Amino acid sequence: MEVKKYDLEPIPRNVDVKTPEDEIFLSVKIGNGQIGGNKVSLEGEVIAKGNLNEPTYIGDVDTLSEKVLTVETNVLDVNGFTNRCVITTSFVNHHNEELFSKIDKSDAPENGVVSFNGKYRIKYGLLLLLFFALFNPGIFAQVGEGPLEFSHLETPTSPGLILFDQTPSAIEKPTTPQGLGLSLLGIGQNGGALEVAPYWLVDHPNLTAEDMYTNRTPFLSHLGVSVATINSDTLSCISGGIRTRLYQSYGKNVGRLEQLKNRIIDALSEGAFDRVDSLRRAYVEITERPVVNIDLAAAVGATSQTNSYGELEINRWAVWASCNVRPQGDDFYLTLLARYVHNGTFEETNAQGDLADLGTRLNYDIAKFTLSLEYVHRLNLTYEVFDHYRLAAIASYKLFDNVFVTATFGKNFEAVNDIIALAGVNFGFSHKKIKAF
Incomplete structure (x- = not known):
């Protein structure tokens, strides 16, 4: 360490x-x-x-x-x-x-x-x-970088990219806003997303570790604001999104976190850094896995059929909530999704009008692998078309610290050309977490 x-x-x-x-x-x-x-x-x-x-x-x-x-x-x-x-x-x-x-x-x-x-x-x-x-200005030191492992550090999928159904996963994996992040789409789709967590741009001297894991409504600390772009040969898209956490609970694991915190304090007080490393891993393993959390997101998007940003028109917006349940607090967890989409003309989607999405996703983490199976049923409330659905298998592999490869295969919402075959790379904008300047 x-x-x-x-x-x-x-x-x-x-x-x-x-x-x-x-x-x-x-x-x-x-x-x-x-x-x-x-x-x-x-x-x-x-x-x-x-x-x-x-x-x-x-x-x-x-x-x-x-x-x-x-x-x-x-x-x-x-x-x-x-x-x-x-x-x-x-x-x-x-x-x-x-x-x-x-x-x-x-x-x-x-x-x-x-x-x-x-x-x-x-x-x-x-x-x-x-x-x-x-x-006396006190000290302010920029220090060197270290190994980056906390919460897998897989930056969350931008709500703006999800809005256009162009991400490797249509349901967000339950991670926290990472501050600044960059998400690249697969080959042939030149675009990306930038996200910032405003709360962590300043210091919080009175915010304790206990405050972090006992706060059941961490709205501000989990607030992320993002901008995303998608470019193809004939189409340009730009979108903005926000996301946050409305509720989280660690259940009985709060007692375990308190015990680990006290043991970490004792080890730090004694300078026993060889013990601190293993205690930290045990502590983080719990904090990154709430038993229950409810997230809220919203996004608005505009497209240009002429591939010109000067002719962008707002034609899609959405709000959605997801609930993640980890019954045993271990590697298996379930995600439930509810989303409302107002959909205008968009090249990649045949279903127009007001849409409602209901879905579920099963997730299982195995070392550096994350395997998921998701199903989303889309209801077109305008034209009473209720037979569109997305069924996809997603695999994510941690290549290096801060670098992930994600692949998705399955069926998308469209009636034709509905095969999903996407590959993406997700990595941090920098090797450091956001600094509170």
């Missing part, structure tokens, strides 16, 4: 106490949904360690005055949206009056650890702390 270490400046940082009777408490909050552990030392002796999210007593003024505390905070990247790590270090007295507070941030190696090392001198007297607060 890769570990990046940073010394927090200035060295040391001064903590100004108010009275000689002050009793000093320390807290270190880990933000951005990451997990961290702490070790506090005074003259080589450990006086506190572990989870310091709540103020922890470290001594009185007589004991600490003019001495330097060493606070080591190790933060593990467990967040599939961002590897930015944010900590808030605060000192208060027994009256809960703030003596010192500072937010520090840095990027951890992908799936690795960033180690913050701070020195704090406890001083009694009137110091010019305001000067340091205003003119």
